[in-house]
Amino acid sequence: xSSPLTDVMAAEIAASGIDETELNPADVQYVEHRIRDVLxxxxxxxxxxxxxxxxxxxxxxxxxxxxxxxxxxxxVRDKRVLRLEAEDxxxxxxxxxxxEAIPAKPILGIKDVLxxxxxxxxxxxxxxxxxxxxxPELGGRTPRAALLDGDVxxxxxxxxxxxxxxxx
Numbered sequence: 001x002s003s004p005l006t007d008v009m010a011a012e013i014a015a016s017g018i019d020e021t022e023l024n025p026a027d028v029q030y031v032e033h034r035i036r037d038v039l040x041x042x043x044x045x046x047x048x049x050x051x052x053x054x055x056x057x058x059x060x061x062x063x064x065x066x067x068x069x070x071x072x073x074x075x076v077r078d079k080r081v082l083r084l085e086a087e088d089x090x091x092x093x094x095x096x097x098x099x100e101a102i103p104a105k106p107i108l109g110i111k112d113v114l115x116x117x118x119x120x121x122x123x124x125x126x127x128x129x130x131x132x133x134x135x136p137e138l139g140g141r142t143p144r145a146a147l148l149d150g151d152v153x154x155x156x157x158x159x160x161x162x163x164x165x166x167x168x
Contacts, residue, residue: 055092066103079114080106085123109152116159120167
Protein backbone atom coordinates (compact mmCIF):
# COMPACT_ATOMS: atom_id res chain seq x y z
CA UNK A 1 0.00 0.00 0.00
CA SER A 2 1.29 3.42 -0.95
CA SER A 3 1.59 6.40 1.40
CA PRO A 4 2.85 9.94 0.79
CA LEU A 5 6.11 9.08 2.57
CA THR A 6 6.76 5.88 0.62
CA ASP A 7 5.84 7.69 -2.61
CA VAL A 8 8.39 10.44 -1.84
CA MET A 9 11.05 7.88 -0.91
CA ALA A 10 10.44 5.87 -4.07
CA ALA A 11 10.58 9.02 -6.21
CA GLU A 12 13.83 10.15 -4.57
CA ILE A 13 15.43 6.75 -5.01
CA ALA A 14 14.37 6.70 -8.67
CA ALA A 15 15.66 10.24 -9.22
CA SER A 16 19.00 9.37 -7.61
CA GLY A 17 19.79 6.82 -10.29
CA ILE A 18 20.47 4.19 -7.63
CA ASP A 19 18.85 0.82 -8.11
CA GLU A 20 17.27 -0.32 -4.81
CA THR A 21 18.89 -3.71 -5.26
CA GLU A 22 22.32 -1.98 -5.20
CA LEU A 23 21.84 -0.77 -1.62
CA ASN A 24 24.02 -2.64 0.85
CA PRO A 25 23.32 -2.88 4.62
CA ALA A 26 25.53 0.16 5.34
CA ASP A 27 23.56 2.22 2.78
CA VAL A 28 20.28 1.17 4.37
CA GLN A 29 21.60 2.04 7.85
CA TYR A 30 22.73 5.46 6.57
CA VAL A 31 19.31 6.16 5.07
CA GLU A 32 17.50 4.99 8.21
CA HIS A 33 19.65 7.32 10.33
CA ARG A 34 18.85 10.29 8.07
CA ILE A 35 15.12 9.46 8.14
CA ARG A 36 15.23 9.44 11.95
CA ASP A 37 16.96 12.85 11.86
CA VAL A 38 14.28 14.26 9.57
CA LEU A 39 11.44 12.85 11.69
CA UNK A 40 13.04 14.20 14.88
CA UNK A 41 13.29 17.63 13.25
CA UNK A 42 9.66 17.39 12.13
CA UNK A 43 8.57 16.53 15.67
CA UNK A 44 10.51 19.50 17.09
CA UNK A 45 9.04 21.80 14.44
CA UNK A 46 5.51 20.73 15.35
CA UNK A 47 6.14 21.41 19.04
CA UNK A 48 7.47 24.89 18.23
CA UNK A 49 4.59 25.63 15.84
CA UNK A 50 2.08 24.63 18.51
CA UNK A 51 3.59 27.34 20.72
CA UNK A 52 4.62 30.15 18.33
CA UNK A 53 2.42 29.54 15.30
CA UNK A 54 3.48 28.61 11.80
CA UNK A 55 7.11 28.76 10.75
CA UNK A 56 7.15 29.87 7.15
CA UNK A 57 9.61 29.07 4.41
CA UNK A 58 11.24 31.85 2.42
CA UNK A 59 8.75 31.32 -0.42
CA UNK A 60 5.74 31.28 1.93
CA UNK A 61 6.90 34.53 3.55
CA UNK A 62 7.22 36.17 0.13
CA UNK A 63 3.69 35.02 -0.72
CA UNK A 64 2.30 36.23 2.63
CA UNK A 65 3.84 39.69 2.34
CA UNK A 66 3.92 40.22 -1.42
CA UNK A 67 7.57 41.28 -1.07
CA UNK A 68 10.51 40.58 -3.31
CA UNK A 69 13.46 38.49 -2.07
CA UNK A 70 15.43 41.69 -1.65
CA UNK A 71 12.67 43.33 0.39
CA UNK A 72 12.49 40.32 2.72
CA UNK A 73 16.27 40.30 3.17
CA UNK A 74 16.19 44.00 3.96
CA UNK A 75 13.33 43.52 6.44
CA VAL A 76 15.37 40.85 8.26
CA ARG A 77 18.45 43.13 8.37
CA ASP A 78 16.26 46.02 9.61
CA LYS A 79 14.81 43.77 12.37
CA ARG A 80 11.27 44.07 10.99
CA VAL A 81 10.94 40.30 10.43
CA LEU A 82 11.85 37.50 12.84
CA ARG A 83 14.07 34.97 11.10
CA LEU A 84 14.47 31.68 12.96
CA GLU A 85 17.71 29.80 12.46
CA ALA A 86 17.84 26.04 13.08
CA GLU A 87 20.87 24.11 14.27
CA ASP A 88 21.32 22.60 10.80
CA UNK A 89 21.64 26.06 9.25
CA UNK A 90 18.18 26.18 7.71
CA UNK A 91 16.01 29.21 8.32
CA UNK A 92 12.32 29.91 8.65
CA UNK A 93 10.27 32.99 9.39
CA UNK A 94 7.96 33.41 12.36
CA UNK A 95 4.47 34.75 11.74
CA UNK A 96 4.43 36.23 15.26
CA UNK A 97 5.69 39.57 13.98
CA UNK A 98 3.14 39.99 11.20
CA UNK A 99 -0.35 41.45 11.33
CA GLU A 100 -3.42 39.62 10.05
CA ALA A 101 -3.76 41.72 6.88
CA ILE A 102 -3.38 40.42 3.34
CA PRO A 103 -0.70 41.13 2.32
CA ALA A 104 0.78 40.88 5.81
CA LYS A 105 2.92 43.65 7.25
CA PRO A 106 5.18 43.74 10.30
CA ILE A 107 3.18 44.75 13.37
CA LEU A 108 3.77 48.16 14.87
CA GLY A 109 6.62 48.02 17.39
CA ILE A 110 8.09 44.68 16.26
CA LYS A 111 11.25 46.38 15.02
CA ASP A 112 12.01 47.81 18.47
CA VAL A 113 11.20 44.49 20.14
CA LEU A 114 13.50 42.54 17.81
CA UNK A 115 16.28 45.08 18.30
CA UNK A 116 15.92 44.78 22.08
CA UNK A 117 16.36 41.00 21.81
CA UNK A 118 18.98 40.84 19.04
CA UNK A 119 22.06 40.67 21.27
CA UNK A 120 20.52 38.02 23.51
CA UNK A 121 18.88 35.73 20.96
CA UNK A 122 20.61 35.61 17.56
CA UNK A 123 18.67 32.52 16.38
CA UNK A 124 15.28 34.06 17.24
CA UNK A 125 13.64 31.13 19.05
CA UNK A 126 13.58 32.72 22.51
CA UNK A 127 12.04 35.96 21.26
CA UNK A 128 9.44 34.03 19.25
CA UNK A 129 8.51 32.11 22.40
CA UNK A 130 8.46 35.29 24.49
CA UNK A 131 6.19 37.03 21.97
CA UNK A 132 3.65 34.21 22.30
CA UNK A 133 3.84 33.68 26.08
CA UNK A 134 1.36 35.46 28.34
CA UNK A 135 3.06 38.06 30.54
CA PRO A 136 1.67 39.18 33.90
CA GLU A 137 2.98 42.72 33.24
CA LEU A 138 0.66 42.85 30.23
CA GLY A 139 -2.43 41.75 32.13
CA GLY A 140 -2.00 38.15 30.96
CA ARG A 141 -1.74 39.10 27.29
CA THR A 142 1.07 37.92 25.07
CA PRO A 143 3.51 40.60 23.90
CA ARG A 144 2.24 40.00 20.35
CA ALA A 145 -1.36 40.64 21.43
CA ALA A 146 -0.28 43.75 23.33
CA LEU A 147 1.54 45.07 20.24
CA LEU A 148 -1.55 44.44 18.14
CA ASP A 149 -3.54 46.35 20.80
CA GLY A 150 -1.15 49.28 20.34
CA ASP A 151 0.66 48.93 23.69
CA VAL A 152 4.04 49.35 22.01
CA UNK A 153 5.88 51.34 24.72
CA UNK A 154 5.18 48.80 27.46
CA UNK A 155 6.06 45.81 25.28
CA UNK A 156 9.33 47.37 24.11
CA UNK A 157 10.30 48.15 27.71
CA UNK A 158 9.56 44.53 28.72
CA UNK A 159 11.53 43.25 25.73
CA UNK A 160 14.54 45.33 26.77
CA UNK A 161 14.32 44.00 30.33
CA UNK A 162 13.95 40.39 29.19
CA UNK A 163 16.75 40.66 26.62
CA UNK A 164 19.09 42.24 29.18
CA UNK A 165 18.33 39.52 31.75
CA UNK A 166 19.02 36.80 29.22
CA UNK A 167 22.23 38.41 27.99
CA UNK A 168 23.57 38.94 31.52
